[in-house]
Amino acid sequence: MKATWEKIEKNLGVLEVEVEADRVASALDKAYNKVVKKANVPGFRKGKVPRPIFEARYGVESLYQDAIDILLPEVYTEAVNETDIFPVDRPEVDIEQFAKGETFKFKAKVTVKPEVTLGDYKGVEVEVAKVEVSEDELTEELKRLQERHAELAVIEEGAAASGDIAVIDFDGSVDGVPFEGGQAERYSLELGSNTFIPGFEEQVIGLSTGDFKDVEVTFPESYHAEELAGKLAVFKVKVHEIKRKQLPELDDEFAKDVSEFETLAEYKEDLKKELLVRKEQEAKGVKEGKVVDKVSENAEVEIPQAMVDSEIENMMRDFDNRLRNQGMNLEMFLSFSGQTTGELQEQMKDDAQKRVRNNLVLEQIAKEENIEVTEEDINKELETMADSYKRSVEEIRNLLTSNGSIGSLREEVSLRKTIELLLENSKEVEVAESTEEAAEDNKEDK
Structure with a gap:
């Protein structure tokens, strides 16, 4: 095999490859063995049609595309290694010659990894801040630990507030027609997390256990589902229960529970x-x-x-x-x-x-x-x-x-x-x- 590489732009070049005729013949053999399994020729079982009869009936050209599909990936890889290039995208391949008894010639336009011209990389100056822990940072970390070890308690009375977990059923529709993904049962929604459509969570805040409400929201104009973008939706919401985080006291008992x-x-x-x-x-x-x-x-x-x-x-x-x-x-x-x-x-x-x-x-x-x-x-x-x-x-x-x-x-x-x-x-x-x-x-x- 012969392979040459010529750069035509900074990161673009042409790879010219010529493959020996015997490798073309081998690829045609493999293509025949693949195609003959499905060939229907009167008097022969599938997979048993002799090669001369197959080529006489269908033409050797019928094997070319399969042979190219078999041969091209392996010779392209060999050519890349031989010319020591590093492709970063699929090549644009132009088949120039492929026929029984002849060499296989093709050109591939290839985008390669770009060359880098280094500047100064030693002795560069970087600003660094003094590392220390403030009392405020320590307090914030303790608050996070409180949150992490908080227990969720079901609120028997009172309304849902931001930060609560509302366990809800919801059934959404647009113009009275339900849409895919708009229904769920006993879904745990953290209010204030902004995970639902804008405006939804705000309307659940203030509801109590057992409440029903029609929540109306408008899908954003840029919503990924085009059929819903910009549409007014109504969600029938039922509140099953409300859970609220109970923070532990920051005392010696807390320290014993979370540490040694x-x-x-x-x-x-x-x-x-x-x-x-x-x-x-x-x-x-x-x-x-x-x-x-x-x-x-x-x-x-x-x-x-x-x-x-x-x-x-x-x-x-x-x-x-x-x-x-x-x-x-x-x-x-x-x-x-x-x-x-x-x-x-x-x-x-x-x-x-x-x-x-x-x-x-x-x-x-x-x-x-x-x-x-x-x-x-x-x-x-x-x-x-x-x-x-x-x-x-x-x-x-x-x-x-x-x-x-x-x-x-x-x-x-x-x-x-x-x-x-x-x-x-x-x-x-x-x-x-x-x-x-x-x-x-x-x-x-x-």
Whole structure:
């Protein structure tokens, strides 16, 4: 096989390939073996028609498309490897020659991974803030812990308020006609969560157990279901019960229940240390992001739209997985939020472009710095994953190898090592104290 690559634009080129006639013959054999199983020829059982009779009746040309479908993917992959290019989108293939006894010639217009011209990536300055835990932050964390350990109690009397859980039946219709997804029984709705159509939850607030109400709402003009967009809907709502969070008292008993400490004072001291560690980790993440962003801004790269579109697909898939972990899915989210898939993808566009750019720049730095991922690095990652998933290292390795993810793991480790190199070579500039904070400090000093 012969393969040549010629760049015609920055990220676009033409791959010319010529494949030997004997491989064409082999592909035709495979195509015949596939097609003959369905061929109907009088006097022969299916799958038993001799090749000469088949070709005489149907023509050898009837095998060409199947043979191309068999041969093209494998020779295209070989040509990509031979010319050392990195396609980022489906190629536009133009078949120039394919016939029995002849070579197979085709051209493929291919969008490839762009070249990156690096700017300064060592010694970049990043602003960092002093990491400490304030009393307000400690108080807020204790409030969150109260919420987490709150118990839901059924309210026998009184009206539903924001923050309550209303267990309801609802039956929605537009112009008297029920619509798909508009009905549910004993649905637990957190009032004030803004998960339902705008205006719905506000009308449930104030209802009591056993109440019935016709809730009228208008679907947003941008609602994903076109037949409902902008329409007035009526939901017949019945309230079965109302549940309200009962917060535990912040005292020594609370500390004993949620920790290993005997007093609230001891627990608060330990919690403050935990918050400090968490904030230090968050600060490191923020610093990493700033360093990578600055290094990326210093580089020059033209990103193909195909790479951005691919990243948006990945982000949508990840978002759907996160929703499923929360008991929802993407379809339900779009229904409740009134957004379309296109609108959600548009919101992700800038972030996707930034991710692609940053990854390209980091990959180029890894090449420049000869950053290598050793088997020891991979083994450490596998051990961490095995510990997290409570499975053996070999199980995790076999799983990643079988689904083709071991290469992605290697790339992830390479990017992480590259970021560590950038952090080690960056310069920290402490954020100046604000005028208000300085004035407050002066007051305390006096």
